[in-house]
Amino acid sequence: MAEFNITINGKKLKVDVDPSTPLLWVLRDHLKLVGTKYGCGIAQCGACTVHLNGSAVRSCQIPISSVTDNKVTTIEGLSENGDHPVQEAWLEHDVPQCGYCQAGQIMTAAAFLKSNPKPSDEEIETAMNGNICRCGTYTRIKAAVKTASNSHIV
Amino acid sequence: MSKVKTGIGRRSFIKSVSLAGGGLIIGFSWLGCARNTEEAEKELGMQMPDEWFELNGYLKIGDNGIVTIYSPNPEIGQNVKTSMPMIVAEELDVDWNNVLVEQAPLNTAIFTRQLAGGSQSIRQGWESLRMAGATARQMLLTAAASQWEVPVSELSVEKGVISHSGSDRTIGYGEIAKAAVKVEVPEEVELKNNGDFKIIGTSRKNVDAKKIVTGQPLYGLDIHRDDMLIAMIVQPPSFGMEFKNMDAEKAKEMPGIKDVFTIDTYPEDMEKEWSDTGAFSKLVVVVGDSTWQVMQAKKALKVEWDLNPEMVKQIEILEKSPGLMDSGGLENSDIHNSLMAQVGSKKSEMIRKDGNPEAAFKNAARVIERSYSCPFLAHNCMEPMNFFANVTGDKAELVGPIQTPEFAEKSINKRLGIDLENIDIQMTRMGGGFGRRLYGHFVIEAAVISQKMGAPIKLVYTREDDMTNGVYRPAYHVTYRAALDGNNNLTGFHVNAGGMSESPLFANRFPAGAIDNYLAESWAVESNISIGAFRAPRSNFIAGAEQSFLDELAEEMGKDPIEFRLDMLKRAKNDPVGENNDYDPARFAGVLELVRDKSGWNNGNSSQSRGVSAYYCHNSYVAQVLDLTLKNNEPVIGKVICAVDCGIVVNPDAAKNMVEGGTIDGIGHGLYSQLSFKDGTPQQSNFDTYRLIRHREAPKQIDVHFIDNGIDPTGLGEPPYPPVIGALANALYKATGKRMYKQPFISELQGDFKT
Ligand code: FES
Ligand code: FES
Numbered sequence: 001m002a003e004f005n006i007t008i009n010g011k012k013l014k015v016d017v018d019p020s021t022p023l024l025w026v027l028r029d030h031l032k033l034v035g036t037k038y039g040c041g042i043a044q045c046g047a048c049t050v051h052l053n054g055s056a057v058r059s060c061q062i063p064i065s066s067v068t069d070n071k072v073t074t075i076e077g078l079s080e081n082g083d084h085p086v087q088e089a090w091l092e093h094d095v096p097q098c099g100y101c102q103a104g105q106i107m108t109a110a111a112f113l114k115s116n117p118k119p120s121d122e123e124i125e126t127a128m129n130g131n132i133c134r135c136g137t138y139t140r141i142k143a144a145v146k147t148a149s150n151s152h153i154v
Numbered sequence: 155m156s157k158v159k160t161g162i163g164r165r166s167f168i169k170s171v172s173l174a175g176g177g178l179i180i181g182f183s184w185l186g187c188a189r190n191t192e193e194a195e196k197e198l199g200m201q202m203p204d205e206w207f208e209l210n211g212y213l214k215i216g217d218n219g220i221v222t223i224y225s226p227n228p229e230i231g232q233n234v235k236t237s238m239p240m241i242v243a244e245e246l247d248v249d250w251n252n253v254l255v256e257q258a259p260l261n262t263a264i265f266t267r268q269l270a271g272g273s274q275s276i277r278q279g280w281e282s283l284r285m286a287g288a289t290a291r292q293m294l295l296t297a298a299a300s301q302w303e304v305p306v307s308e309l310s311v312e313k314g315v316i317s318h319s320g321s322d323r324t325i326g327y328g329e330i331a332k333a334a335v336k337v338e339v340p341e342e343v344e345l346k347n348n349g350d351f352k353i354i355g356t357s358r359k360n361v362d363a364k365k366i367v368t369g370q371p372l373y374g375l376d377i378h379r380d381d382m383l384i385a386m387i388v389q390p391p392s393f394g395m396e397f398k399n400m401d402a403e404k405a406k407e408m409p410g411i412k413d414v415f416t417i418d419t420y421p422e423d424m425e426k427e428w429s430d431t432g433a434f435s436k437l438v439v440v441v442g443d444s445t446w447q448v449m450q451a452k453k454a455l456k457v458e459w460d461l462n463p464e465m466v467k468q469i470e471i472l473e474k475s476p477g478l479m480d481s482g483g484l485e486n487s488d489i490h491n492s493l494m495a496q497v498g499s500k501k502s503e504m505i506r507k508d509g510n511p512e513a514a515f516k517n518a519a520r521v522i523e524r525s526y527s528c529p530f531l532a533h534n535c536m537e538p539m540n541f542f543a544n545v546t547g548d549k550a551e552l553v554g555p556i557q558t559p560e561f562a563e564k565s566i567n568k569r570l571g572i573d574l575e576n577i578d579i580q581m582t583r584m585g586g587g588f589g590r591r592l593y594g595h596f597v598i599e600a601a602v603i604s605q606k607m608g609a610p611i612k613l614v615y616t617r618e619d620d621m622t623n624g625v626y627r628p629a630y631h632v633t634y635r636a637a638l639d640g641n642n643n644l645t646g647f648h649v650n651a652g653g654m655s656e657s658p659l660f661a662n663r664f665p666a667g668a669i670d671n672y673l674a675e676s677w678a679v680e681s682n683i684s685i686g687a688f689r690a691p692r693s694n695f696i697a698g699a700e701q702s703f704l705d706e707l708a709e710e711m712g713k714d715p716i717e718f719r720l721d722m723l724k725r726a727k728n729d730p731v732g733e734n735n736d737y738d739p740a741r742f743a744g745v746l747e748l749v750r751d752k753s754g755w756n757n758g759n760s761s762q763s764r765g766v767s768a769y770y771c772h773n774s775y776v777a778q779v780l781d782l783t784l785k786n787n788e789p790v791i792g793k794v795i796c797a798v799d800c801g802i803v804v805n806p807d808a809a810k811n812m813v814e815g816g817t818i819d820g821i822g823h824g825l826y827s828q829l830s831f832k833d834g835t836p837q838q839s840n841f842d843t844y845r846l847i848r849h850r851e852a853p854k855q856i857d858v859h860f861i862d863n864g865i866d867p868t869g870l871g872e873p874p875y876p877p878v879i880g881a882l883a884n885a886l887y888k889a890t891g892k893r894m895y896k897q898p899f900i901s902e903l904q905g906d907f908k909t
Contacts, residue, residue: 001409018409018446025446029384034376035369037585038445039536040617044841047536075369082368090367094359094807097815098231099366100536100585106367121854128849132841134536134586135231136818138852140811 006067008033009077019065024048026064027074035075035103039132046131047100049107050074056111075103078110086110089148097135105131109145118149200254207331209293210339211264212242212286219314219328221248224258227279228270228557229362230587231815232871233808236361237276238283240804244353245287245345248327249313255361260559260579270557270584271592271687273772273869276804280866288343290334297333298325348802348864357807362583372583374554377542377612383412385603385611386448388438388455389623392834393682394484396462397436405440405454410447414440414455417602419595425568429561432595433623433684439603445614465682484834485683487529487629490654493679494527494631498652502677506661508731509671511637514646518637522710526634526699528897529828530654531627531688532838534846537585538620543600544610549576550601551610555584555591562594569598570605589687593625618839626829627688628653628681630695634703637671642711645671651696652677655685658692663770664742665704667735668722683831689819690872693771694879698824698897701767701880706893715766715884716750737770741799744861745777748797752859753779762792765884769877773868774800775861778817780853780881784889787903791821791853794881796874798858801865809870810858816874817856822847824879825899845898 003016008031015030022041027033027050039047041060048059051073078084086109096102105128112119112127119127124145133141203216213223223239239255260268267278291311298316299306308319314327365372390396402414420426420435438457442448466483515521541554550572556562559579566577584591600613615623630653637646647669651659661674688694708718720743725731727739746768750756755766760781768777776799781792796813803809826845830837838844883894886903894902
């Protein structure tokens with residue numbers, strides 16, 4: 001066990017865990033931020049996607065010891081009132097079925113649109129390809145990403 | 155309007171009325187975090203009432219007119235948590251914006267079928283949901299009428315406000331609810347005519363959407379309680395093996411680890427429910443403070459496993475079949491495939507016979523014979539299996555994702571001897587079900603572990619545990635034969651279907667009923683791989699096979715594939731063969747005609763390779779046309795056009811979402827997914843080796859068209875999945891010139907598919 005000072009959603013926090021503990025489990029088990037999901041644990045499904053200094057990363061692959069002073073944003077901190085353009089687009093298109101994969105999808109989409117605000121369909125598909133949805137909401141996700149990309153405020 | 159007796163629900167209505175205000179239903183509030191109502195207030199901008207009045211077990215009305223509707227059935231992503239309350243709200247005549255929805259816990263005194271399975275929630279809930287709303291409405295009206303001393307017939311309701319036609323008096327539901335609670339439950343209520351629906355048939359957003367997109371705790375895996383421990387399992391590496399002994403010393407010493415022990419989930423003398431299906435009864439359990447600590451301890455365990463003589467015996471017997479290599483009684487996919495192809499059909503049993511198929515085949519000018527097969531599949535719900543249990547003394551509190559809470563309750567009763575009334579089961583939103591969560595062995599495991607630890611625990615499966623401890627979609631095999639006479643007329647049809655270890659045959663479905671000489675046979679070969687229902691059980695394979703065969707047959711006969719099917723359906727309608735045909739040929743033809751017209755099938759207006767398919771299952775009819783092109787031997791799916799007849803569509807946009815999802819899921823599994831075995835060991839255990847469809851591989855566009863016929867609604871969670879595999883196979887044939895006989899098709903397309 002060791003102490004780590006981390007910044008999650010703008011808050012400075014201290015956790016006392018094994019240094020190898022992935023950020024995913026620190027968020028879920030220790031900080032009770034359960035919006036970030038566990039799907040595979042091996043960087044294959046994207047359910048655990050968070051932002052590290054604004055870039056989408058797989059929190060199941062990031063040991064807490066390597067987070068250091070990088071800023072972590074989770075789905076809970078993506079926007080104050082759940083009104084990030086990507087979240088709003090998701091609501092407009094009523095994307096979720098079971099909903100389990102959607103936090104990861106939204107985090108991937110939000111980081112992607114920041115780097116590519118006006119993507120083509122193909123670019124969207126490629127950017128989102130690492131996020132699995134067993135329920136098959138892919139066509140709606142694409143439509144929602146397009147709507148968000150047109151919102152000019154991403 | 156139609157009058158219905160309220161009889162079915164009477165017991166529950168009376169019971170709940172007598173307990174009104176006493177809190178018959180206690181909604182599950184997130185353990186450890188005070189949320190629900192506050193949260194709702196914040197999110198929906200709703201003012202919470204000071205007092206609630208329960209008019210029946212389905213709903214309560216606040217003194218300010220806010221209505222809470224309890225959604226009885228488990229939510230697995232099929233969106234019943236929105237559509238079931240919509241049906242109640244319709245008959246209650248309230249403003250949907252004033253409705254709050256809560257998941258009801260298991261309560262057999264009030265609700266009749268709290269189960270997510272068979273696409274039956276809406277179909278079977280249709281009447282009781284409407285009755286619950288109509289009964290409460292009637293009681294509210296009666297109370298208002300007696301307060302104003304006017305006949306009920308002079309009253310009307312609009313969005314939860316009652317008005318009197320003879321005067322300008324109005325009163326809101328919230329103001330009269332207190333008096334309505336005391337009104338006797340009516341013997342009979344009137345239901346609306348379809349034409350008067352204001353909520354049913356309009357698109358309403360998923361009631362949990364805001365929570366989902368903001369990452370609020372909703373799922374079983376999200377449950378937290380301060381004194382809760384995490385439990386995980388270690389299971390045999392292969393089917394056919396069992397626990398021998400272990401060295402847990404090192405694991406027990408590891409930080410945060412509380413205990414390591416074995417459990418027997420289903421002791422031999424336990425009387426099981428049908429839902430008590432699982433891969434392994436005897437498991438090693440590791441319990442500790444946090445998930446990561448327990449995961450590490452699992453790896454440090456040294457467990458020895460042994461062959462389980464019972465489990466290997468079955469396969470050894472089969473292996474005595476000629477030509478099969480000895481494998482020590484452990485499952486191998488290669489052996490399975492040859493077993494299914496060679497042995498299975500020889501032990502088949504006749505299920506249906508019309509006319510004289512033997513003569514038809516004997517006299518045939520040509521016989522076309524084709525065989526199709528598919529592998530085992532894992533469900534791969536994105537949320538792995540898990541459950542929270544707190545067993546203390548003679549009480550059990552269980553919270554989590556389960557499609558069959560009522561059966562789980564009975565199993566807990568039998569396994570732990572706890573009285574049914576002391577077992578409290580709460581359902582969380584589920585990160586997928588697809589049939590996997592019908593089999594609640596993980597609920598029993600969690601309860602047994604909690605009892606043993608004397609502490610609340612959350613049982614968590616890793617993805618690997620989940621994928622290799624499945625209740626899998628069986629591997630299937632089917633052979634079709636068609637007899638054609640000298641004029642190329644179809645004179646006989648023979649289907650011989652089976653699998654490991656159940657048959658996918660539906661002997662009374664189309665094309666039965668459309669062919670004079672018809673023979674359907676069924677078989678199953680033993681296996682020690684645990685199998686069960688997977689989205690559209692059996693149909694998920696046989697639809698694709700049958701629809702591919704019919705396509706090939708139409709081509710051999712020189713007919714258009716849609717006209718060929720329509721001709722057969724005409725025969726089935728006008729002059730059906732046999733009496734047990736379980737589909738309606740007119741509705742079946744209806745979706746085919748709709749998809750033909752919407753896709754411009756007859757104008758040939760697609761530059762892509764297209765295939766068509768249609769199927770009936772779970773009381774609904776779906777036809778699909780799929781367009782694709784090939785790029786480096788990988789299909790690129792342009793568009794899928796779907797025509798669906800599920801009767802009344804309760805929530806159109808959500809229904810569309812369901813059809814899109816089922817279509818993508820069907821394509822994905824037919825094209826990419828398989829679970830194979832070597833010496834009893836699943837060869838895929840996570841998404842690096844098990845291929846699920848991804849964004850790039852999904853259709854670029856899916857169009858959904860519903861038949862509008864006003865017939866009572868039927869299911870939608872499953873029906874769009876099975877036929878699309880046929881449309882895909884037929885389109886792939888057009889693109890490649892090669893028929894697809896073996897799923898996953900990607901292996902046919904790319905030669906040997908190595909995973
Ligand atoms: S849980 Fe991290 S990618 Fe799947
Ligand atoms: S919505 Fe269920 S996994 Fe994506």
